[in-house]
């Protein structure tokens with residue numbers, strides 16, 4: 001088994017420069033998305049996360065025009081959009097979808113404009129596909145360190161705010177009696193969400209960013225009973241999907257006789273399959289617990 | 303047995319001046335020199351132009367068990383929120399052990415009236431209680447024996463050990479209620495504010511919880527301020543009652559407030575207090591004249607009925 005595994009991972013695979021970059025950037029995106037995705041799903045901000053991803057395409061396409069790093073473009077626009085969401089009232093249940101929809105519309109309009117300029121004024125013909133659907137093997141290796149730094153910043157912020165975040169997800173009133181400001185927690189969460197989405201947009205494309213953000217987190221939440229386990233599970237699923245996707249895309253060159261398929265396809269496919277698998281798994285694990293506890297409680301409480 | 307029936311519908315607050323005097327008198331018997339655990343002085347809460355509470359003043363000493371009653375919308379929850387410092391824009395002075403609420407959070411445990419836990423929330427009961435110890439802290443949590451002991455003590459106190467390892471969203475309402483109380487107890491507060499903690503509990507749990515609260519006040523000197531519409535499980539424990547009506551508050555001793563007349567006036571609905579074999583019971587007085595029944599029953603007006611059934 002192990003021998004097979006090693007032989008599959010041709011030494012070539014790990015030695016190739018683009019693969020190296022893809023593994024690092026994609027891996028940091030997977031970890032950050034998994035951790036922040038769990039809170040995003042629990043707060044009911046999945047749609048806002050998706051919208052931030054779509055909107056960040058405006059930044060990605062602008063970065064082609066301006067000749068700056070795409071990460072800066074994605075991150076800048078995602079952060080701006082996050083602040084706009086906050087301003088328009090994303091945390092009020094009624095206004096949440098409206099605020100998200102408005103920001104999404106405005107951002108995609110900008111993105112349409114920038115992509116039009118990309119195609120007409122510069123020679124970057126593949127810009128639209130790269131921005132929207134990502135191409136991890138085409139990432140320049142100079143982006144490795146900025147991506148890792150952004151990821152570390154997001155993770156440190158998350159590590160610091162972990163407990164207040166959980167408490168405010170569980171119940172805002174319980175949190176505020178502890179002196180936690182739900183307002184500031186919400187703002188910081190949206191900014192961290194922007195970081196996660198920017199990293200995801202860089203690796204799997206802005207349209208597919210929400211798959212990496214929501215999928216692993218949602219699958220893991222279904223299966224776990226503890227917040228830490230949910231986060232760990234999401235990290236594992238995310239890494240499995242991204243690294244597995246990179247490897248499959250690399251290998252698909254040999255599978256399909258010289259026509260390799262896009263990484264993003266494999267990543268999203270793996271996430272989707274894992275999510276589907278959690279449904280029967282949840283059913284199997286869910287059946288075990290209730291019976292003994294109910295009996296215990298009925299008889300043993302005295 | 304039934305002391306008095308009162309069919310009168312609308313009501314004004316019972317004699318404030320007199321009750322407040324009684325309250326002042328009732329404050330003295332405790333160790334008078336001791337600083338009160340909770341001192342509320344001339345608290346006024348407005349939302350917009352609406353005055354929810356006006357000039358509320360009372361104190362609570364360590365070990366005191368105090369009920370907070372009033373009809374729906376009287377402002378009980380608002381008052382409790384002002385005491386934990388989450389109510390926006392209160393005026394007046396609230397002191398917990400001499401500190402303003404925002405600086406006394408470690409000393410106050412609060413159980414909100416209503417929490418909706420999402421069924422898929424990946425959080426066990428013991429995790430929630432652990433958050434009660436340290437949920438406001440920054441940085442990762444390192445294992446500490448002291449806090450894990452505090453957690454198991456709080457779980458044991460409310461009898462939640464059996465379901466401590468279950469997801470909180472998958473429990474029954476009463477089990478969730480107990481978990482939240484354990485959350486509030488985890489930090490070993492000196493003042494416990496409970497908003498309708500008995501609302502979801504069965505007889506046994508309600509009485510056990512009442513016993514637990516009584517134990518906490520007697521043995522640990524915790525002061526308890528509790529709202530409840532069904533006060534029966536608490537009657538033997540309460541030292542005092544604060545009652546709210548029309549935005550104003552007054553305190554009274556249990557004997558004084560728990561009477562058919564004053565309760566009926568307070569709720570605007572006939573209530574009977576029954577004393578039987580040394581116990582007191584509060585029941586809605588369904589035999590007396592019912593105030594508003596007629597308007598729901600009116601069969602003649604089809605339009606009216608339609609509006610009601612809608």
Ligand SMILES: Nc1ncnc2c1ncn2[C@@H]1O[C@H](COP(=O)(O)OP(=O)(O)OP(=O)(O)O)[C@@H](O)[C@H]1O
Nearest residue numbers: 349354372373374375376377378379380381415498
């Ligand atoms: N955020 C708010 N905005 C406007 N009015 C409010 C707000 N919160 C409470 N109120 C008003 O304040 C009044 C008191 O509310 P509160 O929740 O304190 O009542 P309560 O005594 O706890 O009632 P219940 O027995 O039903 O729990 C109510 O009439 C309510 O309409």
Ligand SMILES: [Mg+2]
Nearest residue numbers: 378379415497
């Ligand atoms: Mg209330």
